[in-house]
Amino acid sequence: MSKWPDDDVILYDGVCIFCSRWVRFVAQRDTAKRFRFTPIQSVYGAGLARTFGIDPEDPDTNAVVHGGKAFLKSDAALTVLSHLPGWSWVRALFAVPKPLRDLVYSLIARNRYRIFGKYDACFVPDADLRTRVIE
Template sequence: MEKIVIVFDGFCVLCNNYVSWVANRNPNKNIFFTNFDSNYIKNNFPQLKLGDTIFIIREDNKILKRSQAIKFCFKFIRLNYFLKTLIKISPNFLLDIFYRIIAANRYKLFGKNQKCSVPEGIIKENILV
């Protein structure tokens, strides 16, 4: 089973909720989590900077972002068939438009944590620091 890393904005409430949601639907525990400020990112992927997107790093070190990252992640989690199919058949350019609007306004719409925190549902072994 391929292992993937989700890189997220630890201050973003929406991002933290998404990561918790994914962690709770990851039966194989093959999804790992880290934030942009982690030593893992600084040492291995210094080109990744905090922005308005979530990143996925695949086992082959290919980096995916926005809708590509979401679609790839959905391959590994337990998910409602309808939702999985809807996301799968939706064109990336449409999903990216929606994604960019939400991402640009994420703090206004969902709030911002005062400190970077570990979202609920993530087991310690799946956190990369």
């Protein structure tokens, strides 16, 4: 896995409604404010994406840098959730074979705009969340 100098950074598709809801979901439950966020459409986010082999023009995954390593697809989602208060139980889902987890993840990711919709521009977070966004 590739290294990145910043830790606990979640890379997401800023125009994807589902992805933006994911960011808000995490931010509301992350009482320690451990995670920060970067849209793939930002300069910082695009650089992070390219480092981990994600095409910023056609992202098919979110990612999280945790412990100096990048986690993609279902590993990213489970890693984030497992570090939120009250969500440590999701660690048990790592027992599900990765190809199966990633198959489900990819199915949703490929169809996210059709299912959930898309913003015309990156969503603008409220003032509290804005302090945790890296652009």
